[in-house]
Amino acid sequence: MNAIDLLIQDHEKLKKLLEQISSTTERAAKTRTDVLAQIEAEVLSHTRIEEDIFYPAYRDASDKEGIKMFHEAVEEHRAVSELVLPDLLKTQPDTMQFSGRIKVLKELLEHHIEEEESEMFPHAREVLKDDELNDLGKEMEAMKKTIKADIKK
Template identity: 50%
Template sequence: MGRENSLDLHEARLSASFVMTEKLHKFHDECIMPHLQVGAPSGAPLMKNAIQLLTDDHKKIKSLLEELANTSTRAVKKRAQLLDEVATMLKIHTTIEEEIFYPAFKQAGNKDDAKTYFEAMEEHRAAGELVLPDLMGTKPDSEQFSGRAKVLKELVVHHADEEEEGMFKRAKSIFDKAALDALGERMQARKAQMLGE
């Protein structure tokens, strides 16, 4: 790698780190605040239930991954910024699923639901411990980055669609409204904690 490419890569990563705070604020405004609905009789905000919250996250993450996969090798800064945002959102999303939603689902469900739980955990591991770290270690100006971004997108989209069509539909039958609301509240609190609020 030439010195100029190395400097460009360093500059792109440095620029991306400076905008991380801005991205976290954007994530807060777009992913956290829409879940709060002011106007409850007591004046306290009502949070979306667990399934609504997770589905909204899926939409935002899919959109970012689509944008990332469609960038060109010349969009080094854009790729770095999008990748940082995707990594942050995936970390927060998978944490609230793994710490709160999945264990509750497994505990409330049957043997088939336990199987679904373990499959979902493995899909998180594949994306978060294998594909995402490889992508983050890949030069943003390379075709290899393009290929890895597409693989991450396909993996995450498949996982999210599978959750929405299987696990979330099943969760609606094993949890009542109060339980889904309570899970959503716990998950939202954990998100806020991770964002340092």
């Protein structure tokens, strides 16, 4: 699959999970825990394939503007994976604090996805050739399978 199509497919899945968890209340602690575990697995595998495969290829093919976008995107990943998500995983799901943290996670991720889809990906389509995007897609698909298998262990 084309790299960008694969990443957009991941985004769609993640956005659905975020909608799902946002529609829960403090009474749905079990659902919250289950959906959060799915979100964590999606976010971790998605950011890994982007940072290890897609972003470096994009950065290397890119101009100054693209390199700026690359660095910004990596920092947004870091905010999610190292701050917001770990905090959320330590938060009791039946509390208002959890609800607040979910809202922040959702906003951050939606903003990040929006920037990738409206700025980085259209630019990547210009600077990377179709067969390069297809090769990157294959590589990412394989890596995602390995990561998901590791998470299940």
